[in-house]
Amino acid sequence: MNRRQDMNIDNRMTRRASLKLMGAGAAVMGAPALHAQAFPNRPIRIIVPSGPGGGADTFARLMSIAAARELGQSLVIENVPGAGGIVGADRVVRAPKDGYTVLWGLNPIFTMIPALGTSMPFAPADLQPVCTLISNAYVWVARADFPANNAKELIALAKASPGKFSYASTGNGSAAHLGGALLEQEAGISMLHVPFKGTGIAEVMGGQVDLKMEPLGSAVSLIQGGKLKALAVTSRQVLAPLPNVRPLLEVVPGYEVEGWHSVWVAAGTPPAIVETLRKGFTAAIATPDMRGRVEQTGSNVYLLGAAETTALAAKELDVWKKLIVAKKIVAE
Template sequence: METYRPQRQPGLDIGSSPVLRRRRVLGLLPSMAVAGLWSSMAHAHSGYPQHPVKLVVPAPPGSSPDVMARQWGERFSKLSGVPVLVENKTGATTIIAAQAVANAPADGYTLLWTFNNTFSINPFVFRKLPYTIEDFVPATQVLAVPFVLLVAPQARWRTLGDLLDDARARPNALNYGSAGMGSGFHVAMARLLNATGTSMTHVPYRDAFIPDLIAGRIDVTFDASTTAIAQVRGGTLRALGVSDPKRLEQLPDVPAIAETVPGYSANSWQGLFAPKGTPNDVVQTLAALSNQIVAAPGFRSQVREYGLLPVGSTPSAFQKFVTEDARDWGRVIRDNRITID
């Protein structure tokens, strides 16, 4: 567990801080001036926070969620004047971390920084979970995480169209890897196959699957933009498409999958949740401070370098987004009978 211990610095300019851009579906991102005024008023009204905030992250140190949570936590500390303690609780596809926060005091000092598996995938993949979305209050979406569709550089498919044509001609002959049954990469590929009327054989991995893709032992896979961009730029892998409806700034020559498959979108996301019962003024202050971080030009610029998309949202907008996101991913999971006992 790491702790940030800032000195309280009123009016601190966080414009040079690193981190993240994104999805205008939630497009409630205010300007810097409005965001600063909003967060200052909310902070003054609620008095939150007054002591260290624990940020529980269901991913290991060095992973994309961990890195983003720590960078966000550092900036939150500078704005609020209180330390942020990042605690990694890994395992069981975010279930352990989610359960820990669900059982924490509802005072705003234990928060869950998580991604779409927790509420958009797990409830449909697992027959029984120790938590539900009703155990939490969505506070704010911080960013979106596009996926990149990848093949080996020596692969014969030069475009997504080539790959889909081959899959149609040879049902289930091609295979695709993923980070495991019910992972975001698995469900994103199932969504693509459903949308195009094609079929491939799923090869779930418990450990790293990219080395097998590079070696040609699997044909294709999705990976997060945070790790895929460097591989594509370095020539280790070839990108056929991205899951965001628009092309990524960091991969401008790689088409959005939606250019070939209209309407396709399969981004992940990262956001903040508090335990059920957390006072509304605390949740509103948390969201306001977070939105000020996300609105900072330096933060947004750095996030784009990671291939991520900064969002920012109100609690009500994030609640609506999570509900719709779970509906969309859940439909794919049910249609493909993806379950884990």
Template sequence: MSGLVFRIQALFSRRAVMLALAFGVSLSGMARAQTQAAYPAKAVRLVVPFPAGTSPDVVARLWGERFAKATGQPVIVENRPGASTIMGAQVVAVAPADGYTLLWTVNNTFSINPYVYPKLPYKAEDFAPVTRILSVPYVLVVSAESRIRSLADLVREAKAHPNAMSYASAGIGQGTHVAMARLLNTAGVTMTHVPYKDYFISDVIAQRVDVAFDASTGAIPQIKGGRVRALGVSSTKRIEALPDVPAIAETFPGFVGDSWHGIFAPGKTPEPVIAALMAYSRRIVEAADFQAALRDYGLTPAGEAPDEFRKFLVDDARAWSKVVRDNQISAD
């Protein structure tokens, strides 16, 4: 039977070559097309460098469900949290470049970590950008019991009492830390940073710290539950999920502090595979139900092509590296 299968495959291969030559198609072009058409032929491993139940994990699974439905191949989400996405990124950096191990990550991996950490076990060239799925607005929040009721109040208080106020973050060099540093620089005020290893919002609610940036996915339930008060969002304009909360850019024109989620493959993954991944992802991102799910979380759909994503990454890294340098942010 195996010999028969081999002969049939050989027959189809010879026939494909003859057709290609007849229509003036190069063999290399035909091979690329066949590779793209065949992908994916088995389960895809999606490494998420965050714990289960966090925003990146939840959205990655939403994408995975739709990718599996579209392709008929399962997506296995593998959570590899730790070290500011470094552990998960390292796994994918050394994985086979065949499109069957992918990284779902955020801005820390490429736009912040290279400037915060003196040495990393990966470099940008180890990855091939596929697409930016979405942007993640941060929401500036205080306790619902705080006397601070607006961004203007916060800036006024901070100017009157330099470093007396405190802000929480998910850790040194994390997006919530660097975004807050950018805001303080923009406003010309100083506060005391309180980095956390775990989720910090309970201490904001209890007023053990004064203020924090939190991702929209975590902040919105707390706002709707009446436990925190939103002072502003880090996007260039207001978001649909919080229409009454002003963009910080309304007070400080040009300010933006969003994070993002994106998909990356190992660096030498064939272009047809990248193209197939992009095509599937674009259809997912453009689907009305997926966009509605993202907006419910306060997220903004993106869906850039690989070339656009690469340009975005260069600009994003340039902006955040300046914040890191200006504030001398470093981690071991």
């Protein structure tokens, strides 16, 4: 081998060594950049599976501000109503499993609708819980000129005129629907169920429908403004925002319905991302400001982890299955 060939080999080896050193340097220099890209590094979408103005929308918007401070990124609300929440839930199932699309989960999606046997575009296992944040009671409201002023009068009217009075819901198997079915069963009355794509509350205010079991948080201001009449609450006790409205169970023993709000993501989302979301949302709602805002609506901070949320959903699923069988309710 001549001297020129030796020099060419040496040059190639030198270039390879240089490239190797440059690559190693780039990796070291890139480490902070990769760390800076840790979740979350862009806005997070919160899919609210109901229309604007409802209880879910109200709480999700409050939480989006508080959680943004904890997570260091903005949280953008996207209302996706339809099929009692299934349309919105499906949007999350189909999103990338990266934590940037989360579901503001309402318990009917995981308990009432599956209990009904409604055909869904996804399996329950396609969503996984992050945490539960809030529990709330409902209030039975009526159009402002409804002839009854409380639960006792409502039941008396319904018994006198079976099927005459109607109640709204966000769809077959929704909380308002099954809450109405439970009232019919326990009080021995018959009413007309009228499902809507939206919340249905505007139709109650407009007089197209007589009644609705509405989340307390979204009903209080409408009641106080005289747009709706409150007949009874679904809690075991009188609620501070409506001190003159009695629990329905005083007239119908055992009648109690509670809603809960939770955060869910597509199954398969990396555990570290799920944990980051859990820490962000739970820290946000634990602040005195957020706790106070939730309690002002008559609701409660109700913190559960993923496993506890799963257990709660399973328990309620069994309760509603029994009602559906007894009432012979079928999916549309």
